[in-house]
Amino acid sequence: SQKIEQNSEALNIQEGKTATLTCNYTNYSPAYLQWYRQDPGRGPVFLLLIRENEKEKRKERLKVTFDTTLKQSLFHITASQPADSATYLCALDPLENQGGKLIFGQGTELSVKP
Amino acid sequence: SAVISQKPSRDICQRGTSLTIQCQVDSQVTMMFWYRQQPGQSLTLIATANQGSEATYESGFVIDKFPISRPNLTFSTLTVSNMSPEDSSIYLCSARVGGTDTQYFGPGTRLTVL
Numbered sequence A: 001s002q003k004i005e006q007n008s009e010a011l012n013i014q015e016g017k018t019a020t021l022t023c024n025y026t027n028y029s030p031a032y033l034q035w036y037r038q039d040p041g042r043g044p045v046f047l048l049l050i051r052e053n054e055k056e057k058r059k060e061r062l063k064v065t066f067d068t069t070l071k072q073s074l075f076h077i078t079a080s081q082p083a084d085s086a087t088y089l090c091a092l093d094p095l096e097n098q099g100g101k102l103i104f105g106q107g108t109e110l111s112v113k114p
Numbered sequence B: 001s002a003v004i005s006q007k008p009s010r011d012i013c014q015r016g017t018s019l020t021i022q023c024q025v026d027s028q029v030t031m032m033f034w035y036r037q038q039p040g041q042s043l044t045l046i047a048t049a050n051q052g053s054e055a056t057y058e059s060g061f062v063i064d065k066f067p068i069s070r071p072n073l074t075f076s077t078l079t080v081s082n083m084s085p086e087d088s089s090i091y092l093c094s095a096r097v098g099g100t101d102t103q104y105f106g107p108g109t110r111l112t113v114l
Helices: none
Strands: A003-006 A011-014 A019-026 A030-038 A045-051 A056-059 A062-067 A072-077 A086-094 A108-113 B004-007 B010-013 B019-025 B031-037 B043-049 B068-072 B075-080 B089-096 B103-105 B109-113
Touching: A003 A086, A011 A019, A019 A030, A019 A086, A019 A108, A030 A062, A030 A072, A045 A056, A045 A062, A045 B103, A072 A086, B004 B089, B019 B031, B019 B089, B031 B075, B043 B068, B043 B075, B075 B089
Parallel strands: A011 A108, B010 B109
Antiparallel strands: A003 A019, A019 A072, A030 A045, A030 A086, A056 A062, A062 A072, A086 A108, B004 B019, B019 B075, B031 B043, B031 B089, B068 B075, B089 B103, B089 B109
C-alpha cells in the first residue's frame, strides 16, 4: 500500500543544535516533495519544494535532501531557535497524479528548548 | 506566491445546520483545493475546486455533504451540510500558483459542531 511516514514522536532539541526530520514514503514515485511548517490552530506555511532530480535544496537555515533510491527526504534546521518550535509536515505529489493533489505525512512536532 | 484568506476563521454550530466557508486568493491561481484536518491528524484532501464546473471529490467525500463552488479564478466556497459533531475539524483552502508546483494554504476555519 502507499504510505508517507514521518517521525511520529516529538523531537526535542537544545537551542543552537541542528534538527533533522525524516520523511519516508513507499509505493510512490513523486515528482517533487514539499515541506511545510504548521503552528497550532493555523494553516500550513510553505517552506521548501525539492524535485526528484534535485539532491539538495537550501533556504537560509533550512536544508532539504531527497533520495529517490531510499525513498526518503530529510529536513534540517541548523542553529535552531525556540521560534522554530512547530509541527513540520512533508507532502508529496505522486507522478501518477496529474491533478497536483498533495498527500501529507502525519507531521513531526519539533520543540527547541532555550 | 499567493496570499489566501478564509472566512469565518472559526465557528460553533448546532447539529443539523450548514456552514459555508469562503476562500479568497489575492491572485489568479490554476487550482484550488479544500482539505480537512481533524484534531491531532494530518491534512486530508476533500476535493479539487474546478472553475466553472463541478468539483472533483476524493474517496469518502460526496457533493451532497460538501458542496463546493468556484465561480472565478480567485474565489471558492465549501459548505459543510447537515453537520454532526464528527465534522468538527479545521477546514483549509489551498491554491496552486500557475507555472509552479507550490501550494499555499489559507489560515483555516476551525469548526466545532455541538
